[in-house]
Amino acid sequence: MTEEFHRIRRLPPYVFAEVNQAKAAARNRREDIIDLGMGNPDSATPPHIVAKLVETVADPRSHRYSTSKGIPGLRRALAAYYDRRFGVKLNPETEVIATLGSKEGLANLANAITSPGDTILVPNPSYPIHQFGFIIAGASVRSVPATPDDEMLRALDRAVRHSVPKPTALIVNFPSNPTAYLATLDFYKEIVAFARKHEIFILSDLAYAEIYFEGEPPPSVLQVEGAKDITVEFTSMSKTYSMPGWRMGFAAGNPRLVAALARMKSYLDYGAFTPIQVAATAALNGPQDCVEQMRTLYRERRDVLIKGLAQAGWDVPSPAGSMFAWAPIPERFAHLGSVDFAKLLLERAKVAVAPGIGFGEYGDGHVRIALVENTHRLRQAVRNIRAFMAPGNAPNQQESVSA
Incomplete structure (x- = not known):
């Protein structure tokens, strides 16, 4: 052995x-x-979110298995967040899925869409799951610059021309962990045009969308026209609402990618504990001060x-x-x-x-x-x-x- x-x-x-x-x-x-x-x-975690958890957990009916794609109210709440924050319309039935934090969602989607030997484009440096989720799934990772500028765009062009097989997916993460770089909507437009031209999926990690300090709030790549054709975006409750241990996140966007993740998760988990999902719904729908x-x-x-x-x-x-x-x-x-x-x-x-x-x-x-x-x-x-x-x-x- x-x-x-x-x-x-x-x-x-x-x-x-x-x-x-x-x-x-x-x-x-x-x-x-x-x-x-x-x-x-x-x-x-803000008190009103904790209070909703306590209220829900007192009901024995909430102790049963949940659903791996997330309770309907939670998926509707995430769709409503995207509408008011980014102006992006999402179908909560086909374009939103709850995950056990964004990390789990990224890893399971990597397993769902990757064949052994696939080439994936990942910024370097980046959060480890961005590359190792695909490495675990059997892919080869090609590094590209982490800066949201022409240097990354030129590197993506070289990667498509010189990679065998042609890359199947690209990871983006802005605001970035660890570099703290922010991307503009114009940059996302360039990325989406490139990915659509070369038939490459975009996996966007937007876990830090609400932690910004100057200027306009960070955009979502899904704001770009046509992005939903090739993109799924991951968000998380961990940083926005100080809920890291609750393990509550989402994937949203392309229905085909969301369905692939849902099918994978249906074999692996029954979703987050229902009271956590109810409390997360209260966080998204409640006061945002x-x-x-x-x-x-x-x-x-x-x-x-x-x-x-x-x-x-x-x-x-x-x-x-x-x-x-x-x-x-x-x-x-x-x-x-x-x-x-x-x-x-x-x-x-x-x-x-x-x-x-x-x-x-x-x-x-x-x-x-x-x-x-x-x-x-x-x-x-x-x-x-x-x-x-x-x-x-x-x-x-x-x-x-x-x-």
């Missing part, structure tokens, strides 16, 4: 594990670690972090959206790479961040910093980083980084 199963062999070692192990060891030593590594919202409050909270945290890092001598671009800062490794530490730099930051500044290489090899010059601590803790993190960044603290080429 082989040492590893076939699909497992296609997955590299989990690169976040080294930092996670170092973080756990530090906490076992009772060190105060400020964890800005995982994008795990720390705010409480909690979303603006969440947006304000992340904006305040962003400003504290970026200003503090600049004062410490670490120039990090201020993200216009998402809950992350995509931070280039300071030049003095660049030779370490993202994993060793993240471990050094943990050891000496007691701040945990995510190494950029975990999002693809082109992320190795960065670390991702999540805005998941309050401003008091962020200021403490900045003070620790300032001390760490003081002259004389840069490791030389030979200095080892302890775990």
Whole structure:
């Protein structure tokens, strides 16, 4: 027998594990670690959503199996959200499906539409499931630039001309995890025209649609005329309503792709617990001031972090959206790479961040910093980083980084 199963062999070692192990060891030593590594919202779910969950769970009838595509009221609520937010009309029966978070939906759709050897176009760096969902399904992934500009468009053109077989799907994710890039509607028009011309499906991850700080709200690719012919878009309750542990997301758009995902899910799950779906319906249909409050909270945290890092001598671009800062490794530490730099930051500044290489090899010059601590803790993190960044603290080429 082989040492590893076939699909497992296609997955590299989990690169976040080294930092996670170092973080756990530090906490076992009772060190105060400020964890800005995982994008795990720390705010409480709004009370009216929790109240609806409690109300529904008290009814024993809600304890039975649900439906894998989502209860009708929830699918109608998501369609109504798309109508008022983007001006996009969706049929809740054929163009909307509830998922157990966007991650599950992406992975199951990858399995539903992928044949072994298919070529998939994925931005690099990007959220791991964007590429590994397809790798697990047996596809080959071709990396394209993560920036929503002409560089990506030129790379897509080269990929179509030089890939065998021709690519079957393209992943887009704006606001982006981890880079925090935002796309314009004009850029989406270019992407849709390209994909329609070459008969390529678009899978759009819009999980951070409501976390933006300046200018117009981020658009949906489904706003582009004809996009629905080739596109399915994934959204999530996790960040918008601070509901990460509830595992509630959606796929919406092309009926053929939605039906493929529904058929796959019908064999794998009975959907989210009904009270969670009812509470998610209340979130989408209810007052939205909690979303603006969440947006304000992340904006305040962003400003504290970026200003503090600049004062410490670490120039990090201020993200216009998402809950992350995509931070280039300071030049003095660049030779370490993202994993060793993240471990050094943990050891000496007691701040945990995510190494950029975990999002693809082109992320190795960065670390991702999540805005998941309050401003008091962020200021403490900045003070620790300032001390760490003081002259004389840069490791030389030979200095080892302890775990």
